[in-house]
Amino acid sequence: MATSAYFPKSSRQNGHHRGRLSSISNALPVYSSSTAVQEKYAKRAQQSPWWIYISLPIPGLSSRRLRVFFINPRRLHAFSTTRFGRKRGSLLLFFLVISVFFFVFALAKRFGTHAKQWPTPFSGDPPTLIYRREDLQRIWQWEVMSGHYPSRQRIPEQLRLKVAPENPALPPRSSIPSAQGPYATTTRGTGARRVYLDIQSSPDNVAYPPRPLPGSVADMDIIMEHCDFAEKKFVRDCLEVLRVGAGLDNGRRVRRGRLDDWKYIYVEQPENITHVARSLDGESDPAYNDYRVTTADDGSDPDAGLVKKRGVEWETPPIALPKRVRYTSASEDPSECDPENPRIFHMFWTGPFTDKPYLAILSFLFTQNTGLHLDHYPDDGVCRPQFWLWINPGPAATVPNPTALRDMYDQLKANPWASPFLHPRFKDIIHFKMWNTTDQLDGVPELKDEWRSRDLFNSGGNVISVPSKLKESGVTRASSNDTASRREDDMINRTGSKSLSSYDRLSVILSDMARFILCHRYGGIYLDADTIFLRDWEELWGWKGAFAYRWSRWEKYNTAVLHLNKNSALGKFLFRTALKNNLDFHPMTVSRYTKEAYLEGLLLRLPDALFDSAWLTTEDHQHMRPPQPFFTNFEQFFETPVTDSAAPQALGFEGFFRGAYSYHFHNFWWKPFDPARNWPDLGPRFSEGEQIARRRLREAITAQQQSKSKKPSPIQYSESGEEDEEDRVEDDRRDLDWATVLKRTFEAYIRGERPNMYGEMLKW
Template sequence: MASSAYFPKQFRQNGHSRNRLSISNALPVYASTSTAVQEKYATRAQQFPWFVQLSLRIPGLPVPHLRIYFINPRRLHHFSTTRFGRKRGSLFLCLSISFLIFFAFALAKRFGTHAKRWPTPFPRDPPTLVYRREDLQRIWQWEVASGHYPSRQKVPEQLRLKYVPENPALPPRRSTGSTQGRYATETKGTGSKRIYLDIQSAPENIAYPPRPVPGSVADLDIVMDHCDFSEKKFVRDCLEVLRVGAGLDNGKRVRRGRMDDWKYIYIEQSDNSTTHVARSVEEDDPAYADYMITSAADDASDPDGGLTKKWGAEWEPTPIKLTHPIKYQPASSAPSKCDPEHPRIFHMFWTGSFTDKPYLAILSFLFTQNTGLHLSGDYPPDGVCRPQFWLWINPGPAASVPNPTAERDMFAQLKSNPWASPFLHPRFSDIIHFKIWNTTEQLDGVPELRDEWRTRDLFNSGGDVFSVPSKLKEGQGTVTENATAAPKATSSKEDELVNRTGSKSLSSYDRLSVILSDMARFILCHRFGGIYLDADTIFLRDWEELWGWKGAFAYRWSRLEKYNTAVLHLNKNSALGKFLFRTALKNNMDFHPMTVSQYTKEAHLEGLLMRLPDALFDSAWLITEDHQHMRPPQPFFTNFEQFFDTPSTDSAAPQALGFEGFFRGAYSYHFHNFWWKPFDPARNWPDLGPRFGEGERIARKMLRPKEAPKKGQHGIRYADSKIPEEEDNVEDDRRDLDWATVLKRIFESYVRGERPNMYGEMLKW
């Protein structure tokens, strides 16, 4: 029988006994390790093996059963409870399982992803800021003085501006009498008076909407009031305001009472007494650039208090080196002259062979923008400033070795490509330009990057770094011409990613070209000015009023308060651009929209890069993410693929409503990739009429099996006389046409001369 011992009396540390607690509880304490209880636990433990076996029968295998072994959870639970007790053992078991899961995830993150980094237990975006507060104040002051802040939104108090900056892009207004706080949060308007327009079609001509008034400006503060998703505004209501305010509801306007609050387009009163010129640093006051700067001398607190510097990085040298502020002049004062400081250039980036995607983007540009193609002969010198379309083509993979003949090869391919050759016609030579993309030349053209970019990773997307072969990185520094060529193909999966030139399918997505385009859009806007658009964008109206708004902007990432730079307006050589490039350089060249959102937020510069509602450029995005289904816009897309494959229940709408029924009021539509889906499966060729008939015949032959098209040595020829077209039967066409198909055929009918553009103007050759 097992022996037992009773609890002895407890003694204090001074040797005296505790009389009050001297009575024993009479419970035995077993001194032996071979008790019946422990023998029982040991017997039960032997009943639970460490591993359990599972047999699977798989037909066709020589082995009748496939045996799979799993660790026995009952044995684990029994082991932990006998060692540590029921409560502590259960807790220990849960923590152990959690650690094993995290360890497996960490191994996959470290060795199975392109980032090659260990995860953190509590992930948090590290800080990115590299500019002190006094330089952030200088950036704000430069942008406001240059007329790049035509908004009445508050200036962040965190900037600690001591004085109210003068704003030449805002009209003066009476003081509200409200007391200012310790720091300035508003700007003082010193610009021209604004006259808001009531734009409608004339009663005798309501078939088409009127062109925007040259030099007009869109008040994006009013647009935000009616379209901001954060204020629970609906995309449907936003599009109605955009339609009515621009007169795009021609012939369809119904009486709804006074709509003065919906007027968002204005012109600035252009007379000499109200034209304001921002003072130059050297011309008027040498201390103008610093008269609002808060330094340590006039602020007893920490001058950089509340700002978190990037870990391991040094502050940028102070003061930041900026050029003189741009002389501001109202757009309406000289609408016929193109402002060299604010050029009207649409940039678009493309990789690989020219397809129907940039083809339709250019057609929509011709169909909607004021290009002057409805005028005969040469464009008059006193005409309005017409926009240009610059398509930047990277003919090889994103990480490609330079090739001196790439530019010549690119134009040779464009001339022989049925989708591209029509836009090389002399009629379009002043407005459509094809340009070769060279990564090294472009990076060397940015002063903020020129001396340091070679020590960074070029393909960094939100912290995920994609490495390229060392020979490619070496080749990037020895460019002789504007050219690129594809590296030799290899069989590995990583090299296959490097060698891709465009996305042929969802499984072969060209990720590197997408990352390169994230950087390219900022470079192009900073070097040349203008607006960048992704190649999966279709123009839906004239952008005249957006050109008049001199501030920088992108649009909102659906429901998130982040940027989507699929549309990006950035002023040429601006202080904001300098900040973005230097900050991105210190953060390993990361230009992903989410990261750019972090750059501006931490620096309190979000107001200088306005985040417009996605209803203006991406009207279906919120709906595809299950928002606002109770009051959707027209058309109602629950996913982006429905643009190409319209559901049968809604397939009557495209032909019945046409271009006028497709997100009417929005400036553009973003169909989010789908590069591999044709716009018009039944007629997947450029259908531009007899003038471009040779290209059409080549494209038709390319669709026929076992019939290779013959291309001339000098590319595809244009025909001024009619060439017999191939006959098509309606039975060969699809019965229900999707939205993508209808828009393509409408744009093509304008080039063929069968209908006017959206503003009632016929193309004249």
């Protein structure tokens, strides 16, 4: 079939090649002239069309199909052989195809989108490993014995552990499993008994779900059973288990029967602890670095099976780990904040403060247990979560000037989107921090002595260079009068992504590194700024392990959500490995670091249903049973299709991926959440900022209209002579998109017009 598709059928007769016909007495005449052959090819080619097409179904339109046209390879081949002969024509056609391929590739590299995406991972990537097996064993033992592995998942046999580590985050097994091989692949639970909770609203208060019980913990093993895409689990089913197990289906539970298998939230009973890890607050623990390390005593290579990074020696001396952390049950004293696992949400932002971090902070206030509705936060209240917004004051490749901190606060005060959060009511839970790349890198012991010799802007092995004349202390300081350099490479001078074509790629790469630095230095959880909180994270704080989430269908990490324990062994491994791989913190590369070192279990890859519920459907997966709402692309969050646009107002916040912990809308920084009311709408206490935003919006609209019509646009004035700011429902959009509904819901809570998702009313 392949031959007949590209060569004329006349070249074969009764299964024999034309060249053999002269030996057959009854054969057809043989063309001896090459010109005649070309004429026959041309005649045959004229019977084939230049274009062919395939018909594809259009989702939602069963009666319509999409035609995609392609050039006919048979006609193209016949044309080339007719004009240039069979051999030369085929050779020219081959070179033409190769040239087109490289031309398209070059265009994609030059003009393609700068959105934070990554191509299909290749299996031929070079190795990244720099640690020997004995160091990997130390890392595993440190993390397990510090209570950072509250899971019954198996430890990789490739580590060759001889003895199962003690695990204070697991209860003892009722029966010890028999050994399956020469090496330990399980941990030995020595912790407290777990009691799984049946969480439901009380009959007299079913309007809102209950807050999670302080000190509760999410069992990630159970969540993986119901949500793991690798096990063919649907996001829709996962979200149902998540909301039912957490009591988010308050007063509307229609499932009948026992739901014990859906209980994934538990509390620990400290009185049942059979072993308490000894405190290591003393000066030293000299025996630990060699504690239960398996050494080869038969003369074999102790690192057999490990593939070291080429051109780099094994890390020496053996990895020096901090003292083990004494594991403390989350339910032991919920009001006491764990210094090793502080409840800090980190976000990183570059450029002017906009509606994107504004909504992220509002969603934090609407969902988390901040006690904002109380006149005074009680001393015995749950450990209060905080929101730290790290602001990079200039382009990613610049050093802040000496007055950067003062300038940052002056800009925040003058910014209508940011100024509300400087109100004294929020001072204990919302903190603005200035990011300084040099100071942050120098604050990481694993990096401070060597990072200046590496490339700072390395993403997946693709290095973006900055002009060498701007180099200073490993980062750059852009000169104010260097306009030629600014024109030469505008990417270096961007502060934020104002459109798809001006994506701030350098800040994205910087944030890939910043999230690991922030979690390693300060502890807590990092979230990308295009994230919206959808529920309380109490039981995630109780789970002491490190985690990120899955990159859609790939078994890779997406670090848009990242939890690392402060100064952990895993963190040390990641930083030293990234340093030897030219400071590459792209999540795809981090996936290789952990996989090649058999440490994936220590950085749990949670299903993206928990934080990114629309991702699989936007990549054409699970369309037969999608979650609610059904997005086929991320832009539909901002521009909901007309056929589905009744859902946002009808269902509201409660109908938006109910059960997920957060939603990631994947960039779209330039699209407003509420186009008709693109200003902070927080009530009279914050009216000054609202008026500034309204005035700026009117000026922008007027300028745009004038540029189109060349005529001044009239401004409506009230009888008092002031600009008319009366809101009319006729001016609003008839159908409100999901982004608009969520923004207005969060703002109504701050105005004191409705309670938050747990029924708590904010009173001013």
